[in-house]
Amino acid sequence: MARLLALFLALPLAGLPLFAGAEEEAAVAPAPAIVHASASPSLITGSAGTQLLQLLFGLVLVVALIFLLAWLVRRMQQIGPRSNQAIKLVASQALSPRDRLVLVQVGEEQILLGLTPGRITPLHVLKEPVRSTEPVEPATPEFAQRLLELLNKDKGRPQ
Numbered sequence: 001m002a003r004l005l006a007l008f009l010a011l012p013l014a015g016l017p018l019f020a021g022a023e024e025e026a027a028v029a030p031a032p033a034i035v036h037a038s039a040s041p042s043l044i045t046g047s048a049g050t051q052l053l054q055l056l057f058g059l060v061l062v063v064a065l066i067f068l069l070a071w072l073v074r075r076m077q078q079i080g081p082r083s084n085q086a087i088k089l090v091a092s093q094a095l096s097p098r099d100r101l102v103l104v105q106v107g108e109e110q111i112l113l114g115l116t117p118g119r120i121t122p123l124h125v126l127k128e129p130v131r132s133t134e135p136v137e138p139a140t141p142e143f144a145q146r147l148l149e150l151l152n153k154d155k156g157r158p159q
Contacts, residue, residue, distance in 0.1 A: 090130065103130065 090103040
């Protein structure tokens with residue numbers, strides 16, 4: 001990644017001596033007022049080629065900058081705490097498509113919040129924390145076996 005970034009940053013700088021030489025030549029020799037049809041085609045296409053090259057280098061630089069910023073944003077998001085968060089979501093219940101009830105735990109305290117599109121309202125601070133009484137059961141082998149049977153049955157069916 002670092003080599004690619006260095007290459008993208010070095011490309012526009014590599015063309016600078018070419019552009020500087022062209023500017024010095026233009027400053028020394030006066031530009032003709034009228035370009036005749038018999039003028040050298042390399043003179044006309046040379047400036048267009050230089051502009052195209054400059055445009056290409058600028059485009060590559062902007063794209064490289066976008067990728068660099070995206071990479072930096074991703075790295076910055078990973079720096080924050082992962083599992084030792086001070087605020088944990090305990091439960092959430094949708095009341096309507098835009099309104100929700102959320103139970104969050106901050107330290108030892110649990111707070112019931114009402115969420116609407118424009119507001120977060122604390123509704124109640126619980127004296128005793130709510131404990132989940134539902135045991136989380138892993139899928140049984142029978143379920144996995146039945147699922148594989150259904151998937152294999154669908155593969156044999158013509159479409």
